[in-house]
């Protein structure tokens with residue numbers, strides 16, 4: 001059974017002005033579609049065709065580089081679209097906010113830590129907020145790796161992922177990655193993130 005490119009729950013221009021429509025369209029229809037097709041080609045006629053993307057990723061050290069790169073790319077972008085919304089921004093509430101305060105001191109300190117992880121990830125990669133069995137942690141990964149992978153330095157279940165590959169921001173922000181990171185906070189869907197935390 002082949003993996004399918006997930007549809008977005010909002011239009012390509014819905015995250016303007018924080019993320020521009022052209023970037024969203026190319027990112028979804030070219031990049032994410034490419035990872036999806038390449039993943040399907042990489043697992044064709046193998047037993048991985050019967051596994052979920054989570055199962056594949058958790059045992060990534062056993063699989064090919066093509067499965068690692070494209071399986072990661074498939075999973076990471078699916079999560080990325082889901083944790084953003086045109087009605088996003090603001091601050092989390094409830095259990096998630098309490099956990100952020102407990103593990104990072106305050107929401108502001110969490111944002112600073114996450115933004116720094118995103119800004120200082122050298123080259124292409126992702127910044128993450130992960131759940132480590134109830135405890136929250138911030139980390140980053142290179143390329144299309146993610147914290148579910150058995151090869152990850154810092155492991156956990158991703159609840160926020162921010163794509164900091166240049167293809168995610170270059171059309172609008174050029175080399176100003178920190179401005180893209182600042183804008184990202186305006187579109188984070190905290191209701192969805194809270195569901196992933198539970």
Ligand code: MN3
Nearest residue numbers: 031163165168
């Ligand atoms: Mn990307």
